[in-house]
Amino acid sequence: MDSHPNEPDEPLTPAGRLFLRPEMNTIIHCVVGFKHPVDVAEVKSTIRDSLMVQHPRFSSLMVRDSRGFEHWRKTHIDIDRHVIVVAHDHNLVSVNDYVADLSVSSPLSNDKPLWEIHVLEGHNCAVFRIHHALGDGISLVSMLLASCRRAADTEALPTVGVVGNKRDNSLGRDWREVVVGFVKMVWFSLVFCMEFVLRTLWVCDRKTAISGGAGVELWPRKLATATFRFDDMKAVKRAIDNATINDVLFGVVSSGLSRYLDHRSPNEALPEGIRMTGVAMINLRQQPGLQELSEMMKRKNSGSRWGNKFGMLLLPVYYHKAGPESDPLAYLRRAKAMIDRKKRTLEGHFSYKIGHLVMSWFGSKFACLLNYRIVCNTSFTISNVVGPQEEITLAGNPVTYLRANTSSLPHALTMHVVSYAGRADMQILVAKDIIPDPEFLAKCFEDALLEMKEAATVAEVSNKM
Known part of the structure; x- marks a missing residue:
């Protein structure tokens, strides 16, 4: 070559x-x-x-x-x-x-x-x-x-959903609310950024049946797929005011992991509320539309528009033992409250800036050590990418599904979600010596969503009566 x-x-x-x-x-x-x-x-x-x-x-x-x-x-x-x-x-x-x-x-x-x-x-x-x-x-x-x-128009590019909308909620609000919102943003940013720093040093999750650690990236893997219907996720989303699909997804993860831990440790009294911290990546730059790619590629140095510009968030979920009287939507409420706090912070931008600073001053070896420690001190990786809203073709062949995952990390559990044409597929990559039954874990996630949907339907009927 x-x-x-x-x-x-x-x-x-x-x-x-x-x-x-x-x-x-x-x-x-x-x-x-x-x-x-x-x-x-x-x-x-x-x-x-x-x-x-x-x-x-x-x-x-x-x-x-x-x-x-x-x-x-x-x-x-x-x-x-x-x-x-x-x-x-x-x-x-x-x-x-x-x-x-x-x-x-x-x-x-x-x-x-x-x-x-x-x-x-x-x-x-x-x-x-x-x-x-x-x-x-x-x-x-x-x-x-x-x-x-x-698929319906062979000359048209796919339509990709919006990853996230940032709205200025300060318009039309009382100045006192604006001040309180600013104070909360500063406070939560300080708290979460301090936690981020501590995670790179010594703070780590308590060991559970899904915990990985140093060297686990070299262990053999198994891969399973959990499939969710977008209509089901939207039905659950409507049950809680101002909830988002990401809130539903994280509620499903929280409920599914609790179910799985009950399955793996039936005779163990796991502490209620035990924390399992997820590492999530968030996009920090404007995502160009597919229609702009052709023009972008014609520009000189267009490669500078691409690369890796994302921040890291620490997203905790908590174990709660399910019972006959428990409310499945409680997982969604807790997930929404946590993510709403994260949205008010600069944690993602802080993690990106500190990573860039460490790389520039101390080099890739030291920066890699810090990233490696964060992964070893947390419990899982999760990502969510919004794909095409309609069916598509590649090389004239209709596409039936889109799925994604990455190569192994020290985590024993990584989850990557890609949505496509009315459904979302979660790829669940596990270290098989730690999580030997990823197919059952996938079913825990799928059952969690269906249970939430049933509870949301009951709540909707009750509100109409």
């Missing part, structure tokens, strides 16, 4: 260098399911003509100079080296088993740009493997969807 000698190398961003550290070597896996068998030649042609391979990050090698600093070096793309076909007769039980193996044992080669596409012929799907150094989940999913079209 030849490089471009006339084009200067471009240094990696601080976040890109962090994700290349051996302790945090992170690869994003996006699984695309198809209705019909995959035409490999058509996939290669689509990728060859796509915006993706024109992007500087996707058409550059990662190289190190004599001082050990990483740079992007422009090169020619050989599509045949990036598209890997897994034949029908491959000894492959399921797509989840294949991706679970990739998540712990298959790094990307540095002798080509850091992405691959694995076509699983026997399962009518493709696994996009993209190194996190190329960009975060929001930008990479947007780049992938730029090669897709709506």
